[in-house]
Structures are given as C-alpha cells and as structure tokens.
Amino acid sequence: MFSFLFIAALCASCLASPTSHSSFSPAVGGGSGTSFAIKKGDERLTGVRLWEIQGAYITGLQLRYGYIWSNRVGRVVGNPHELILFDGEVIVQVSGKYHNSNYIYQLMFVTSRGRSLIVGQPVQFSFNFYAAHPDAELSLLSGRNNSAGITAIAAHWEHFDIQTTALPMSD
Numbered sequence: 001m002f003s004f005l006f007i008a009a010l011c012a013s014c015l016a017s018p019t020s021h022s023s024f025s026p027a028v029g030g031g032s033g034t035s036f037a038i039k040k041g042d043e044r045l046t047g048v049r050l051w052e053i054q055g056a057y058i059t060g061l062q063l064r065y066g067y068i069w070s071n072r073v074g075r076v077v078g079n080p081h082e083l084i085l086f087d088g089e090v091i092v093q094v095s096g097k098y099h100n101s102n103y104i105y106q107l108m109f110v111t112s113r114g115r116s117l118i119v120g121q122p123v124q125f126s127f128n129f130y131a132a133h134p135d136a137e138l139s140l141l142s143g144r145n146n147s148a149g150i151t152a153i154a155a156h157w158e159h160f161d162i163q164t165t166a167l168p169m170s171d
C-alpha cells in the first residue's frame with residue numbers, strides 16, 4: 001500500500017512538472033550571423049508570421065503569444081504571410097528546406113486541425129521537426145540570422161498547462 005501511494009505521488013509530480021514533456025529539435029541550416037531565440041510570451045502560442053524574398057529564401061519570422069507579437073527576427077520584405085490559430089489549435093509540425101551553407105529556403109507550420117502555412121521554395125535539403133510527446137506543442141523557435149535572412153532554425157516543444165491561463169481566449 002505504501003509503495004503504491006509513493007508511486008502515485010511520484011507520477012503526480014512528474015505530470016505537474018512544466019518541463020516533463022518538453023523536447024528540442026536541433027538546428028538545421030548554414031548558420032551564419034548571430035543566434036536568436038524568440039522571447040516566449042506568458043500565454044499560449046497563437047500565431048506565426050513569415051517574410052520571404054520572392055523565388056528565394058526566408059528573411060524574417062515572428063510568433064504571437066495570446067494577443068501579443070514577439071520580437072521579430074531577421075528582415076521584413078513585403079507583406080508578411082500569417083497564420084492565426086483558432087482556440088485550442090496548436091502547431092504540431094515544422095518542416096521546410098534549407099541550404100547547407102546559407103539560408104532557410106522554405107518553412108511549413110502544420111496545426112492540430114490540419115491547416116498549414118507554407119512559405120518559400122522547395123529547393124535544397126528537407127527537414128521535419130515534431131514534438132517528442134503527443135501532448136506537446138510548438139512553444140518557440142531559435143536559430144541564427146544574418147542581415148539578409150534566416151540561416152538556421154530549431155524548434156522547442158512543450159506541454160502547455162491550461163491551468164496557467166488567466167482568461168479564455170476569444171476573438
């Protein structure tokens with residue numbers, strides 16, 4: 001009996017740990033320039049914005065947490081390509097194409113509802129990032145950028161604890 005209770009308590013504490021279901025998809029890309037990490041907001045990830053050079057590579061990116069857009073990484077070129085998530089929708093996959101010695105050429109974000117944002121060109125090497133745990137979602141991106149565009153990208157996955165949200169989202 002005692003050992004049963006002990007194991008039950010142990011499992012409860014591992015479920016409650018904020019990092020228990022997090023994982024990291026290591027960077028791909030040439031990687032010149034300086035490193036970046038999106039500054040993660042307090043609320044759930046709710047949107048993605050990307051900028052590209054027509055017929056070429058990804059120049060900039062930005063993530064939205066709750067109603068607040070993060071710091072922008074890289075360079076703005078023309079209008080952003082944007083995906084705003086629905087209530088409860090999360091990003092479950094980040095895929096794309098990268099060149100070994102320069103830029104990220106394509107980025108694709110896939111949601112739990114099967115919608116996707118695809119920007120850039122299908123050239124060079126492919127990559128596919130997924131969470132290691134079924135209840136984890138994309139929480140932030142990191143990588144490297146130079147003055148022209150995004151040169152490397154990595155993904156961070158976490159389980160978002162609903163109890164920490166102050167208010168339900170509405171639109």
Ligand SMILES: *[C@@H]1O[C@H](CO)[C@@H](O)[C@H](O)[C@H]1NC(C)=O
Pocket residue numbers: 033034072073074075145146147148
């Ligand atoms: C990376 O992007 C940021 C944000 O636009 C910019 O301030 C920084 O200078 C860029 N890095 C390099 C090496 O140009």
